[in-house]
Amino acid sequence: MVDKYTHDLGRKGARWEEVKRLVFATQTHCWRCGRYVDQSLPPNDRMSRTVGHVVALADGGRPLDLDNLRLEHRSCNSKAGRAMQARLRRSESL
Ligand SMILES: [Zn+2]
Numbered sequence: 001m002v003d004k005y006t007h008d009l010g011r012k013g014a015r016w017e018e019v020k021r022l023v024f025a026t027q028t029h030c031w032r033c034g035r036y037v038d039q040s041l042p043p044n045d046r047m048s049r050t051v052g053h054v055v056a057l058a059d060g061g062r063p064l065d066l067d068n069l070r071l072e073h074r075s076c077n078s079k080a081g082r083a084m085q086a087r088l089r090r091s092e093s094l
Contacts, residue, residue: 011063015064016063016064019051019064019066019069020051020069022066023051023066023069023070023071024039024049024051024071027070027071028071029071030070030071030072030073030076031052031054031070031071031072032052032070032072032073032076032077032079032080033072033073033076035073037049037071037072037073043074045074046073046074046075047073047074047075048073048074049071049072049073049074050071050072050073050074050077051069051070051071051072052069052070052071052072052076052077052080053068053069053070054067054068054069054070055068056080056084058084058088
Protein backbone atom coordinates (compact mmCIF):
# COMPACT_ATOMS: atom_id res chain seq x y z
CA MET A 1 0.00 0.00 0.00
CA VAL A 2 1.37 3.41 -0.99
CA ASP A 3 0.40 5.24 2.23
CA LYS A 4 2.03 2.61 4.43
CA TYR A 5 5.18 2.76 2.34
CA THR A 6 5.37 6.55 2.61
CA HIS A 7 4.81 6.34 6.35
CA ASP A 8 7.63 3.85 6.86
CA LEU A 9 10.03 5.66 4.59
CA GLY A 10 12.79 7.24 6.65
CA ARG A 11 11.78 5.40 9.80
CA LYS A 12 14.69 3.05 9.65
CA GLY A 13 18.46 2.98 9.37
CA ALA A 14 21.32 4.48 11.36
CA ARG A 15 20.39 8.12 10.65
CA TRP A 16 16.82 7.56 11.86
CA GLU A 17 18.11 5.96 15.10
CA GLU A 18 20.41 8.96 15.55
CA VAL A 19 17.77 11.68 15.06
CA LYS A 20 15.32 9.72 17.21
CA ARG A 21 17.87 9.62 20.04
CA LEU A 22 18.38 13.39 19.68
CA VAL A 23 14.63 14.08 19.84
CA PHE A 24 14.25 11.88 22.94
CA ALA A 25 17.25 13.57 24.58
CA THR A 26 16.19 17.17 23.90
CA GLN A 27 12.36 17.18 24.08
CA THR A 28 10.06 16.47 27.02
CA HIS A 29 6.52 17.24 25.87
CA CYS A 30 4.23 15.94 23.15
CA TRP A 31 3.91 18.55 20.39
CA ARG A 32 0.40 17.40 19.49
CA CYS A 33 -1.34 17.51 22.89
CA GLY A 34 1.23 19.56 24.83
CA ARG A 35 1.41 17.11 27.71
CA TYR A 36 4.51 15.61 29.30
CA VAL A 37 5.79 12.36 27.77
CA ASP A 38 6.96 9.74 30.27
CA GLN A 39 9.89 8.27 28.40
CA SER A 40 10.23 5.38 30.84
CA LEU A 41 6.96 3.78 29.71
CA PRO A 42 7.29 0.52 27.73
CA PRO A 43 6.91 0.81 23.92
CA ASN A 44 3.57 -1.02 23.94
CA ASP A 45 2.02 1.62 26.24
CA ARG A 46 -0.37 4.02 24.48
CA MET A 47 1.28 6.98 26.20
CA SER A 48 4.86 5.91 25.52
CA ARG A 49 7.24 8.02 23.51
CA THR A 50 7.59 8.10 19.77
CA VAL A 51 8.82 10.56 17.16
CA GLY A 52 6.45 12.24 14.74
CA HIS A 53 6.79 14.45 11.70
CA VAL A 54 5.49 18.04 11.80
CA VAL A 55 4.97 18.00 8.03
CA ALA A 56 3.76 14.49 7.21
CA LEU A 57 5.89 12.51 4.81
CA ALA A 58 2.85 12.14 2.58
CA ASP A 59 2.82 15.96 2.35
CA GLY A 60 6.47 16.09 1.38
CA GLY A 61 7.91 16.44 4.90
CA ARG A 62 11.58 15.60 5.29
CA PRO A 63 11.84 12.28 7.19
CA LEU A 64 15.27 12.77 8.74
CA ASP A 65 15.34 16.55 9.25
CA LEU A 66 15.45 17.40 12.99
CA ASP A 67 13.41 20.54 12.26
CA ASN A 68 10.61 18.28 11.08
CA LEU A 69 10.73 15.88 14.02
CA ARG A 70 8.93 16.19 17.34
CA LEU A 71 8.45 14.06 20.42
CA GLU A 72 4.91 12.76 20.76
CA HIS A 73 2.78 10.11 22.46
CA ARG A 74 2.19 6.88 20.63
CA SER A 75 -1.59 7.44 20.94
CA CYS A 76 -1.31 10.98 19.53
CA ASN A 77 0.77 9.62 16.65
CA SER A 78 -1.75 6.95 15.72
CA LYS A 79 -4.65 9.43 15.97
CA ALA A 80 -2.82 11.71 13.52
CA GLY A 81 -2.09 8.73 11.28
CA ARG A 82 -5.76 7.82 11.10
CA ALA A 83 -6.71 11.42 10.28
CA MET A 84 -4.12 11.41 7.51
CA GLN A 85 -5.47 8.15 6.06
CA ALA A 86 -8.99 9.60 6.07
CA ARG A 87 -7.79 12.78 4.37
CA LEU A 88 -5.95 10.80 1.68
CA ARG A 89 -9.02 8.67 1.06
CA ARG A 90 -11.15 11.79 0.67
CA SER A 91 -8.72 13.42 -1.77
CA GLU A 92 -8.55 10.21 -3.81
CA SER A 93 -12.32 10.10 -4.21
CA LEU A 94 -12.53 13.67 -5.58
ZN1 LIG B 1 0.30 13.68 23.11
